[in-house]
Amino acid sequence: MRHYFPDLKRLVNKRFLIFSSVNELITRLNDGYREEEGIYYYQKNGSYFHVRFNGNTGIEVTEELIECFSVELPVLNRNASKQELISVLETAEYVVMVDKYDFPEGIIDAKSTLSLLFHSYSYLYSYFETMIDTMDASISMIDEKERTVVWTSGAEQIFSIKKEDILGKPMTEFFQESMLKCRDSLYTGQSFHRYQHQPRHDLFVLINTQPIYLNGKVIGAVAAEVDVTSHVQLHRELYQANQKISDLEQKMQKLNSEPDPFLMINGKSDELEEVKEKIKKVSSTEATILIYGETGVGKELFAKAIHQIREPTNAPFIAINCGAISPTLFESELFGYEKGAFSGALNKGKAGKVELAKGGTLFLDEIGELPFDMQVKFLRVLQENYYFPVGGTKELQVDCRIVAATNKDLDKLVAEGKFREDLFYRLNTIPLTIPPLRKRKDDIVEITHLYLYELSSKYQRQIELVSPEAMQFLMEYPWPGNIRELKNVIEHIVVFHTSDVVQTRDLPERIKQRSSASSPAETSHAPEPTLRLKEEMELHEKHIIRKVLEKEKGNKNLAAATLDISRATLYNKLNKHQLGQV
Template identity: 45%
Template sequence: MKIPDSFALHTLHTLLSVLEESISIVNTKGEMVYWNEAAEKTFHIKKEEIIGRNVTDFFREEDVMNLKVLKSKQPVHEKYHQPLPDQHVVISTTPIYDENNQLIGSMSVERDISTTIRLNENLSNTLQELQHLKQQLSSKRLDDAFSKIKGNSQAINRLIYDAKKAAKSDATVLITGESGSGKELFAQAIHQESSRSKKAFIPINCGAIPQALFESELFGYEAGAYTGASNKGKPGKMELAKGGTLFLDEVGELPLNMQVKLLRALQEKEIYRIGGQTPKKINVRIIAATNRHLENMVSEGTFRSDLYYRLNVFATRIPSLRERIEDLPCLVYEFLEEFSSSYNKPLPSIHKEALNRLCEYHWPGNIRELRNLFERLMVLHEHSEISEMDITQLLPQAKQLVKPLYTVPLSLKNEKESIERERILQTLEKTYGNKSISAKELGMSRATLYKKMKKYGIGYES
């Protein structure tokens, strides 16, 4: 059955009218001959207004794709186009030919993407603002030297508050605390917040330098001062820190003869190099740190009281990790981000029970031990979540955390050894791991203490 031309025409018109895309058809004169309902909604022009009129009465000639295709006779497919300043479309335009292959017009199909473009622009602007805020926040953090010290506990916040006040002065600072608690980090922050921040921060570990070399390290020496000395001489750490800060780490390990010379240098604000005859003026701020009880050392005669009071102008104690265990989750996430970035591995999550297990541990090595544990964890771990078992396997004394369902009664000998081991651990903790003082308090020689530590598997860091 042959379909009447009128039926086909009405069907085509109905089809074009219900399409969501705008349909426009112009003849070779540029006059609009078809304009569907979607075009009316998109461009806010009624068909009664535009049909029969030249398209350039409503649009600029250079913005009308139908006219461009009439000239080029080349179709355009799915091309981004902007027919009006605030209108964005994806357009397909094709030339129209009659049965004699004569060009009689062109037709455009346009999909309005103005809303999408505006949303994208808003998103882009929002991202730019977010990036700007991040940069401002990062800049503020860089301006705050104490931002590297992580934690929100009352103890750490109070400590930072007091340290910032001390940083504004030029007072000597004495930082005490267990090994690995972050004493040098605080010293660096105090220096960076001080008026000396543009000058050098020179650290020197008093426990790592042989006694015979200590004076030359601290004060330097003149040319030819002793056999093997440089023929040009060498400045000491106090000269190198001129105008800046000298950080004396483990100051409790200073030999008595060096304590006298350091005290004189601090009082006179001048030093003599080894082999030198002329004093050299110094301008240096001292920040000292120790994991030992200097008050006990003063009473025992192993640390000079006058030097102690000279160093103890502003004293602050860094709490151990177990004393601010509420900061542990914050530190854990900080280390996870750090090592996932440095080892180029996905950032894992951590199970609640794993965090609980970490909080139960007593952390003799403090933040240094925690950091080392998570570096090992990131190297070894291959899953998306850190479990309690992962933590248990890596903690050096994890077996102490597990409460057994049944305990075997100890013999008299084993009970005595258990008590002795516990007493040694308590004493080492009280003296921040100092073997000499611990041995004295326990009534044994240092050599005997080492033997018993080895026997009981005590690896306490000094």
């Protein structure tokens, strides 16, 4: 601000007279120096004394001088800090200011300084009062004893607490300690930006807090809060509408001759969209695809998407988990067996997974668990394109495309001699990495609400929304089990929950502990689930409307009917999402 603490130069009075003897002073006075307003210095041995007199001369002046010389004036360099000046003026009425050569530049007196300080304070106070009363947002401040020292009209409106009721009192008399982020700032010195919390059951706010420092010490904290309750209500309504649209979309897909291969893959993050684009490109080839991804990312869903793009509608998709089958039975499971091939074999024999996948896709999940002796046989199948069932003598042609997946580091397994290098290169023609959920946090909001809707219907619960604070914990949790773990957590919540909003207390302890274990910077700058929910739902709504319009070949009447909304509503949404050219 322009009106700040006055610069030291403004405080220095440069009208002064220096003398070193009484005779010199009398001579100067006789020469007319009385108009210098009584600011005189006597200098002796590097010390300064302020001289006051009542217009007397001669011996009377001498007596006054002797009386004045008993109090030496403190000296400050012109580059001294304001704190140093204030400290000196606490015990001295005058201070001599000297330049870098120790030559006196003038005097600063406490009375003039106090006047200027009060003038500056009055300006600052007026600006401050006007500023905070003009803001619609809630602004509140507490001092080091947690007493409320500022409570704006915006705070009155949001919290329904009058200034006269709360000023001078601890905020803890009106709010629970756990809900006061400004209190956290006061005791930790930490800032919180765009933190969402719920101070009352019917109120959601977005808050910024900052500690207030004076001379390196925290003397209070300030909080600025914006009411986002209407946003949350809008999100709830939008969520319900989105579920209706999602239901319609799935019904449409059943009737659509060209179903969306990514229908079961939820999320619209940039990372996920990039993977989808890669799948579209590689699925037009005959090449073997190797999918990398952590446990729970949904590797089989991506394999099915590849299958749906590459194969005819009725083509089989056969999956086999290489880690779930006994090594002694693996060959017969994969290649099948003839009648009487071994003890316990079926009389008619049994077709293997390769044969069942004829004309379609064979998906080998957890390929890193493939027994080493089977790696040789499977490599031969890939190279020669034929195989023999166990106990059989007739070779069978391989007529399926291979998609493999693993959560292991195959390069490391090759180096350790646990996986054949030649098989690795054969499978790794086109590698495809699925990003873990922690690297596509933008998808957590959408996936959470989709599972919430699905599982609430399954267990006949009326749970419609996750509170912003609970959502923030879900966003911060690293999800080592990825989407599978997220679904399990939501199912746990739905089974034990009874109200329509999921709160932080409803989350499993490991979610709250791992989230709170994040660094302070991560916590204070956490993602914004309430705002992101709106963005995610709007993006999803735009995606659905575009797909419906494409299916109805741009016929807006049919599109509105399919979406179960009025034509006017459809036009409003087209304008909002800039879909006029669809």
